[in-house]
Amino acid sequence: MRRTLFNEDHEAFRQTIRDFIEAEVAPVYHEWEAAGHPPRDFYYKLGELGVFGIQVPEEYGGAGETSFKYQAIISEECARAAVSFGGYGVHVNLVLPYLLKYANEEQKKRWLPPFVTGETMFAIAMTEPGTGSDLAGIQTTAERDGDHYILNGAKTFITGGVLADRVLVVARTSPPSPENRRAGLSILVVDTKSEGYSVGRKLEKIGLRSSDTAELSFNDVRVPVEDLLGEEGRGFEYLTHNLAEERLGIAVSAYASAAAAVEFAKKYVQERTVFGKPVSSFQNTKFVLAECATEVEAARSMVDRAIEALDAGELTPADAAMTKLFCTEVQARVVDKCLQLHGGYGYMLEYPIARLYTDARVTRIYGGTSEVLKTIISKSIGV
Template sequence: MTEYLATGGLPDEYEQLRKTVADFARTVVAPVAAEHDAAHTFPYEVVAGMADMGLFGLPFPEEYGGMGGDYFALCLALEELGKVDQSVAITLEAGVSLGAMPIYRFGTDAQKEEWLPQLASGRNLAAFGLTEPGAGSDAGGTKTTAKLDGGEWVINGNKQFITNSGTDITSLVTVTAVTGVRDNGKKEISTILVPASTPGFTAEPAYNKVGWNASDTHPLTFADVRVPEENLLGERGRGYANFLRILDEGRIAIAALSTGAAQGCVDESVKYAKEREAFGSPIGSNQAIAFKIARMEARAHTARTAYYDAAAAMLAGRPFKKQAAIAKLVASEAAMDNARDATQIHGGYGFMNEYAVARHYRDSKILEIGEGTTEVQLMLVGRELGL
């Protein structure tokens, strides 16, 4: 994908997708973003519109109800949505890369046939239950357990910060759980599919968050939740390794979302700097403002180049762990830095929640935390360098 930047444009099919999503973001998402953010309401009508466009099925084959595209196509959509509303963008990102993708990557034929069509259509959402009160970056600290009993898994434990887990259209949560102990004494962690209607499964009241207020996020409780043994997703004991693969891919998607947020701050700042006058001229004519916006544009461009490069490596079947970590690191920091600078450029208006830059200021911090903190990305890059 990096060659596309060098040649000045994307192939027609990618560019048409980008333009279509950009138009949807501008005409459908942006007008209601402030309202949903203020009310902390999930934008069902926007999600339905994305479903109608086929965005939830972008990287999946047509045989499962998908659009037959690829992960880069998903990333382009996320960047355009992220420019105007991160809550909407993360709903799509989590629904696809964390919700449906584990089933596509590791599911049996029967699991794919049962779950993927509804998830790819966007009629339903799935969530990925990984993080726990005592197991965030240290996912190996998982305490949720799953024990076999009469051909069923009995699951007990708690998860937290789980996106898309409590909406009216949530149909499934994939749960990491300790299913035994290995010969070396370490935990055997597996992943298990839990339908949202299963008795004992509870999506607790939603969090009161700093940002991403229109995104659905809940703590989850599993109290003697029983699901069939065949709901095991992938090989028993491979849950830890499989979720690492999912997170590597997801970091590219989060980098794309972050790039959109960074670029959205540039776009809003350019517009404001041309319109806002002080001391008899537009503030953009002042070098201090112009230089600040120029640095913001450089950050967004660098972030875009990084996630394009990571996506290219992934789709070519090459190792991409380091590139994904770099992309996530660079793009999330670009989003946060640009949000801070955009708020400063807007002055008092930047502190008002109805302005997009104010939402980006509140929303962007989580980009440096979710799906691997900044520190985790630095650790991964260091390891890939042999350190």
Template sequence: MIDFRLDEEYEALRKTVEDFARSEVAPVIGEFYERAEFPYQLVAKMGQMGLFGLPFPESVGGMGGDYFALCLALEELARVDSSVAITLEAGVSLGAMPLYRFGNEEQRQRWLPRLCSGAGLGAFGLTEPGGGSDAGATRTTAKIVDGEWVINGSKAFITNSGTEITELVTVTAVTGEKPNGHKEISAIIVPAGTPGFTVAPKYSKVGWNASDTRELAFADCRVPAENLLGERGRGYAQFLSILDEGRVAIAAVSVGLAQGCIDECLRYVGERETFGNKIGSYQAIQFKIADMEARTHTARLAYYQAAAKMLRGEPFKKEAAIAKLVASNAAMDNSREATQIFGGYGFMNEFPVGRFYRDAKILEVGEGTSEVQRMLISRELGVGA
């Protein structure tokens, strides 16, 4: 029998995170956002709740849950604020997950307990200033010299890479040439504070203002040879698989933002009056909210299905791309409509919908643009193959 209801454990988690987001995040996040300040106190509380360890086993300091549990937490956080949601998403799916998926036992035991506790954050250095969606155009290099990797190059738009609690950045680098002439790309763990590893000042961003995003530079940065993550020459393939999972997580964040727009609008249309009537009595407003609900409902089902296939060990690349595409579109459309419903107030940062509008756009770009998602979907369908 098909049943889309959450079981008791998932529902308990969802409700716990919802309560935290409403009572702890909502009252203060606007001030952090305005100051473009990283919310260390909130991140610490999220760590104490076990959110950073949700999909990892207890043997490495995790909570013994699964990736769907993480997605539920992300959705509830993003209903209130996307900065804290993306801090969790990047810390888990991009920072810690590569270590869990591809690290050896020593690497796992060294790094994962602190990352799972939220005491430390990991980051994922893939994108480069001239690379964008073309991750295969990696120019950062790493060569073995006297038993150490010597890394040179730069990375751009890297989340969680410059906080006071950042522990490491895993970077992709060209480590040689394959027999077919293509670049050999490997993944290498670079601990924070390593000489030759420079973190630039944080970007001035349109949205996600309470999250940490930086450009990174490597100038003869040396790390031990054993900091290779996974198999040499498999770094690009490893991270492509990580991105498939990450797209499901970004879809969950997008659904949360889209739902948050609905939540705010339902409150507002029951209070705001024009021409002597509550604006919720006007069919134009009713239809806008109905469309918002339909988009969000559809997007939620899409990421639920992608997560279900992932947990069953079935191929889910197409479903992840669909979920990310549909959900990010829903977030962008809902935030635009919410801002319209709020009118002039929607343009003010003191109202959540103003933040939602600013935060939504990057969801159509990060972890694969909407165009990349369409490429993946059509490729999986055999179009143009």
């Protein structure tokens, strides 16, 4: 079906991103995977390209674009090449909405210009060992001491945590009340050069191997009170505001991954011969690819509607949950089927389908597990 989501400006931007990936990412991507993250200067290149500042207001050095469509294009082009931009997704899609919404003017002037250039890379630290998705159970504390908070605790599964220059740390600034376990949480924007701040293990994952994921610990880290994001005690409320956009971002990547898998499989089965015939000539191959292409088309339609809804300020938590649930499940089925069409070669890391397969597994976990999303959806339909 004809896609109407993007205009000529969007497609010109797409070509710029595609050219950048071909020149700066694809030739060295295996080195990034071996290292566990891109080189630090890669983020300066993204800053020069302008992708960090697309949605940053012009007065802070950005382009002032409010549409999510440009971020969607980057996700699609990364999936098309079976690569990622490392900590880019957390920096832009997760952290930036918090800075734009809750930072005061002084903080925006201080943080956003280096955000745009890549000089300061941001991450966000919510998850703790033993708490998982239960944010109300956070044990990291930040006690007020004059004009500083004293931060103590630990975080895990922090994407971008190895190379981050500042981290939005969710900590308990006051005890929870019996009536509300979620009360008392605040967000501190912590300088990773602070004394007592340390990066622990760089966690080894089965997929997303070019994206650094780390454990963090805080031992009497002194955080200036002016680095409190928003108001003290409203952290949980702040964390929920960006969930719809975060989940849509995951859905876009999932759909794009499935679409890329179909293209990789089509190319492979047309080139590979079995019993003297191209694999593409067998009925099973045709039927599997037909099924996959149909699922991708359905996911694309859902994603496009959700992007339009987000841009219009109308994307609900339930809408985002449905979109992420559907697209990540489609991704799982389609990538698996397309790997199967590669036969034994699909299990070899030299083929991009193998990378898509391992990268896909986490999308049904982070940003809200499929089970959590089903709970949200069921409530939205009154059951």
